[in-house]
Amino acid sequence: MYVCGPTVYDLSHIGHARSAVAFDVVYRYLKYKGFNVKYTRNYTDIDDKIINRANKDGVPWNEISERYIKAFDEDMAALDVELPTFRPKATETIREMIDVIQTLISKGFAYAMDGDVYYSVRKFAGYGKLSGKNIEELEAGARVEVDERKKDPLDFALWKSSKPGEPSWPSPWGEGRPGWHIECSAMSQKFLGDTIDIHGGGKDLIFPHHENEIAQSEAATGKPFVRYWLHNGFVNIEKEKMSKSLGNILTIRDALKNYSAEAIRLFLLSSHYQSPIDYSADALKEAEAALERYYRTLERMERDWPNVANAPIPEEVKQEILKPFIHAMDEDFNTVAVKRFIFQWVNDVNSLMDFASRTGIDEEFQKTLPRAALIFKEIGGILGIFNRNWQEYFQEKKSRSRIPADEIEKLIVKRAEARTNKDFKKADDIRKELEEKGVLLEDTPKGTVWRMKI
Ligand SMILES: [Zn+2]
Ligand SMILES: [Zn+2]
Structure with a gap:
């Protein structure tokens, strides 16, 4: 080639x-x-x-x-x-x-x-x-x-x-x-x-x-x-x-200042390679949002149900569930269909996890989760997207925060103190201040965690 x-x-x-x-x-x-x-x-x-x-x-x-x-x-x-x-x-x-x-x-x-x-x-x-x-x-x-x-x-x-x-x-x-x-x-x-x-x-x-x-x-x-x-x-x-005379040439470097490499790849592969594509802030934000959804799904699967998600899958089943992917790629590298295929699994597995967290796990859940995990792992390596573990993904996002992580941690402690002292106004102000800077707080049984807004 x-x-x-x-x-x-x-x-x-x-x-x-x-x-x-x-x-x-x-x-x-x-x-x-x-x-x-x-x-x-x-x-x-x-x-x-x-x-x-x-x-x-x-x-x-x-x-x-x-x-x-x-x-x-x-x-x-x-x-x-x-x-x-x-x-x-x-x-x-x-x-x-x-x-x-x-x-x-x-x-x-x-x-x-x-x-x-x-x-x-x-x-x-x-x-x-x-x-x-x-x-x-x-x-x-x-x-x-x-x-x-x-x-x-x-x-x-x-x-x-x-x-x-x-x-x-x-x-x-x-x-x-x-x-x-x-x-x-x-x-x-x-x-x-x-x-x-x-x-x-x-x-x-x-x-x-x-x-x-x-x-x-x-x-x-x-x-x-x-x-x-x-x-x-x-x-x-x-x-x-894009042309020199219109002055709208976007360098790879400039694109990478605003968006992750993975989002740029996902955006580029969201159209068939032969079609023209429109680069726009909206399209890139959409790609970032899709990645966020994907990695939150992985996080949920592997954090809440690690034993189910990592259960082994027989080889014949593996071949069978990967068929739609192989079929799409064999048809002139149809990455559009591949993306659709992956997000169908993301949706299905999320519905199942919603259901399982209310009513407990059933056979369907035990069968589907490891299949989804396998598909995500297998396909990620070939597209060069969806190929990190969720910890890496969220860590990298945090590293792109406009305020340093230790400052965020300090504010989280302050907010906890305010809440202990029943100063809910102050606690709320801290939450809002962080949100304005793109940081979202989430109170979990294990304490407050933070993530970046998309
Ligand atoms: Zn040439
Ligand atoms: Zn040539």
Whole structure:
């Protein structure tokens, strides 16, 4: 499996998070099913955008790419995205790119022109098969940039001669650097072979990037390039397209300031990976609320009925109850149905616990609780959500409190004193003060406990 990675010239935004999380779930699920998955995701670490950014900041180009590779890796770790098997940088694969380009020239699919090399789009009969575009249509829209030396407006650059002061590598055509499309063909082949099972990326990559990857790889090897193409939809922000010109680009870092990584993942997986999604404060709050409900259910199960919840389940029963999950994921990774499935169990188990706390446990309860516990445990690891224990979840929430925990504890003691002294007004004021700061108090037989408001 190969997924087109980021061009590292700036902080990654929520659109990058979506692609990373979608393919992270594909990766985790295929491993869960027993496949031996080799997953490659590259860094495009040489590009016009990187050079422009370096000129703007007055630093060497590779300082920019190193800075944003590090930032991307940090963001992925924060989002609990598993590391792919291989994470090559384009600049580490230049020799392989030159090899592919030479093969394309020798087979008549590419030509050199004053230090540049171009791909002859008309020579590749299958051009347009992924995007559904045809040559005539493309011809009408084609333009030649002033600094390009190509023979046909449809052709695209495989190798670009470098301008003075630009980063460059030696090649049979002189000093230069690779075009963007050839990177992925070369890295995919180097790490995964001529034909791969899955190639992923955002929908914006279908044309021209992926169309060009097919043209390069299939012309060079004479074999099919990819068996399955998976493309994820865009993220809109409050119903508007995210773009530099609208100034509404939401970085992963900024999103993580307001919401937990788990809530962001749940939000992203609440739509099918191919659909567009709207990022909004409401949608994120909804995700936080759903997590809260989930973890309170776990807490209740494991705190109040640990022996029932942890009872063993026979293997056949296990397979049977997980069927709806497997079925949903096998149908093009339908995480929407998976979420529905989990919350159906959350609802059922809560009703049963309500009932049991009034009338005692029955057979139905003894059968259902361990099944729910198993489903929650099993599925959590694959979605990278619902995968903590409830103590961790509530602890982390508490750590995000605006007032320090020891201050809260002090106020709880003060409130208890006030209540002992029958000063109920004071006790109530303390409760209200805490609530305004997002802290909820709950009086239990074992004393007062606190939790964060959602
Ligand atoms: Zn790519
Ligand atoms: Zn690609």
